[in-house]
Amino acid sequence: MDNLGIDVLFKGTNFIRLLQGLWVSVEISIVSVVISIILGLVVGALMTLEKMWLKVILKIYLEIVRIMPQMVLLFIVYFGTTRVFGWDVSAESAAIFVFSFWGIAEMGDLVRGSIKSIPKIQFESAFALGMDKKQTYFYIILPQTIRRLIPLSINLITRMIKTTSLVMMIGIVEVLKVAQQIIEANRKTSPNAAFGVFAVVFLLYFIVCWPISRLAVYLEKRWA
Amino acid sequence: MKNTFVKRLTSGLLVTGLLAASLTGCGGASDKAAGDDTTAQAAGSNAGYRTLDEIKESGTINIGVFSDKSPFGYVDENGEYAGYDVYFAERIGEDLGVDINYVSTEAANRIEYLQTGKVDIILANFTVTEERAQEVDFALPYMNVALGVVSPDDAVVESLDDLGADDEVIVISGTTAETYLTKNYPDIKLQKYDAYAEAKTAFENGNGVAWANDNTEVIAFAIENEGYTVGIPSLGDQDTIAPAVTKGNETLLTWLNDEIKTLGGEQFFHADYEETLLDTYGADYEDELVVEQ
Numbered sequence: 452m453d454n455l456g457i458d459v460l461f462k463g464t465n466f467i468r469l470l471q472g473l474w475v476s477v478e479i480s481i482v483s484v485v486i487s488i489i490l491g492l493v494v495g496a497l498m499t500l501e502k503m504w505l506k507v508i509l510k511i512y513l514e515i516v517r518i519m520p521q522m523v524l525l526f527i528v529y530f531g532t533t534r535v536f537g538w539d540v541s542a543e544s545a546a547i548f549v550f551s552f553w554g555i556a557e558m559g560d561l562v563r564g565s566i567k568s569i570p571k572i573q574f575e576s577a578f579a580l581g582m583d584k585k586q587t588y589f590y591i592i593l594p595q596t597i598r599r600l601i602p603l604s605i606n607l608i609t610r611m612i613k614t615t616s617l618v619m620m621i622g623i624v625e626v627l628k629v630a631q632q633i634i635e636a637n638r639k640t641s642p643n644a645a646f647g648v649f650a651v652v653f654l655l656y657f658i659v660c661w662p663i664s665r666l667a668v669y670l671e672k673r674w675a
Numbered sequence: 676m677k678n679t680f681v682k683r684l685t686s687g688l689l690v691t692g693l694l695a696a697s698l699t700g701c702g703g704a705s706d707k708a709a710g711d712d713t714t715a716q717a718a719g720s721n722a723g724y725r726t727l728d729e730i731k732e733s734g735t736i737n738i739g740v741f742s743d744k745s746p747f748g749y750v751d752e753n754g755e756y757a758g759y760d761v762y763f764a765e766r767i768g769e770d771l772g773v774d775i776n777y778v779s780t781e782a783a784n785r786i787e788y789l790q791t792g793k794v795d796i797i798l799a800n801f802t803v804t805e806e807r808a809q810e811v812d813f814a815l816p817y818m819n820v821a822l823g824v825v826s827p828d829d830a831v832v833e834s835l836d837d838l839g840a841d842d843e844v845i846v847i848s849g850t851t852a853e854t855y856l857t858k859n860y861p862d863i864k865l866q867k868y869d870a871y872a873e874a875k876t877a878f879e880n881g882n883g884v885a886w887a888n889d890n891t892e893v894i895a896f897a898i899e900n901e902g903y904t905v906g907i908p909s910l911g912d913q914d915t916i917a918p919a920v921t922k923g924n925e926t927l928l929t930w931l932n933d934e935i936k937t938l939g940g941e942q943f944f945h946a947d948y949e950e951t952l953l954d955t956y957g958a959d960y961e962d963e964l965v966v967e968q
Binding site for chain 1: 742743744745749750751752753754778779780781783784787788790791792793899954955
């Protein structure tokens, strides 16, 4: 075990710091994911509306998110807004904003796809039963959409969690940054610490992401 | 913990909601978003930087340091910042009579941090270059860097002119060592590696007769690994490392320069070296690396 360098994690408060770093990542992810799911459902529904100007705006929004690397978005929101407008956005807010901005667009697109995949006959049957548009969406379309969405959105959510490692670029010390700090601080005494520490970080990410995918499996079965 | 979490969730929702609202065409929302985004800790009246008085008044100075570049700026096992740069930063805080808020910076965002005034001083092993001096203001230097060449004890390379036609020198791609050797010694064959670890392994396996890199790196390597000597400790142009402030922040720059001069009088940076760098670089290179005004 010694030469894997896991022992450096038990020096001083190292392991607690690593867990604090993990919480920072998880906190940013949870907040962004919750916002993305709620607003993504709204944006996705809007994307299916037959309004030309709305479609154009949402298309531009989605393309911006697709084209821009998250790192660039982080720099624009954190440094750019200060430079151009003089706003002093905190690093956490900037991170949550960027991840939500990204999540809403992709989630919206997934929702759009799921709604579109619902056969037309479902709408027609609902209308035939005398439901209005709102009722149709709420009672017929949305429940079916959500079931189709689960596996798709799990990919997005776990991707968002893993991408939070980028926030170190705007000064937030999250789990991966703490890992690098620990490895560097012990570069001389345990040169091989990188392997052990990153293995533990891998395990931590796994512990966070695995329950989400189990939950998805459970929900898929339950709602099937 | 829970309260801040909920607060962040609601503020995040609010901001994103406003964004979505403006995206979906509810005009007029953008002004409001501007108001909400600006947090309480607005940066003083001089958009861009805080003057010396503003820093003193606020009671806290924001200093950007590396958090994973031992022994210059790193975090020790108790979660405290430490290192050569941090030792100096601590003294700045003490002499200004303010608390220090350390900001963890990366090599790539040091200039951005200063230009947006998100930190007051960068003390992150910042090498003075002409290009950078156009973007930020450098104070007086507190350390020297140059290139160095390390080679095995049994065949020490003391001058690059001694190299034979078939001798290859190891460099890491994209470093100043590569640029310098390509420009000034076009005849020397270079073996280029992308990462430090690869170059190190190749050198240890004897793939090249010597390894050229920043002199701090090769000195540390020779001390950590038996059987190697730094034959050329200082090659090419001497560069310096200095604190940097936002361009135009005269009051802070003047104070920093005065501070560095005063500290020179008490040989502060030698004390700093002995406290933080001695273990890595040994006593032999102290005068080579430290600059006092």
